[in-house]
Amino acid sequence: MLSETADFFYKCDEFYHPKDEIVVRWDDPAIGIKWGVENPSLAVRDAAAPFLSEVKNLPVYGQV
Numbered sequence: 001m002l003s004e005t006a007d008f009f010y011k012c013d014e015f016y017h018p019k020d021e022i023v024v025r026w027d028d029p030a031i032g033i034k035w036g037v038e039n040p041s042l043a044v045r046d047a048a049a050p051f052l053s054e055v056k057n058l059p060v061y062g063q064v
Contacts (some may be wrong), residue, residue, distance in 0.1 A: 022058070023049040 026042065027035065028051045 022055060024052045024055060025049045028052050 023045060024031070026040070026046060026049070027033075030052050
């Protein structure tokens with residue numbers, strides 16, 4: 001992001017299903033986001049999140 005604010009829009013084509021939710025570690029080096037913070041305050045779920053490489057059954061874009 002190059003500004004102080006941003007609008008983010010996304011399209012949902014189904015209702016929310018908690019069992020379909022996937023969480024990954026916020027500071028996973030494979031993702032490569034430089035957050036600019038060392039020790040953020042995280043929810044318990046987010047603090048225990050696995051690395052992307054450890055997540056099983058990732059959805060494949062374009063497949064149902």
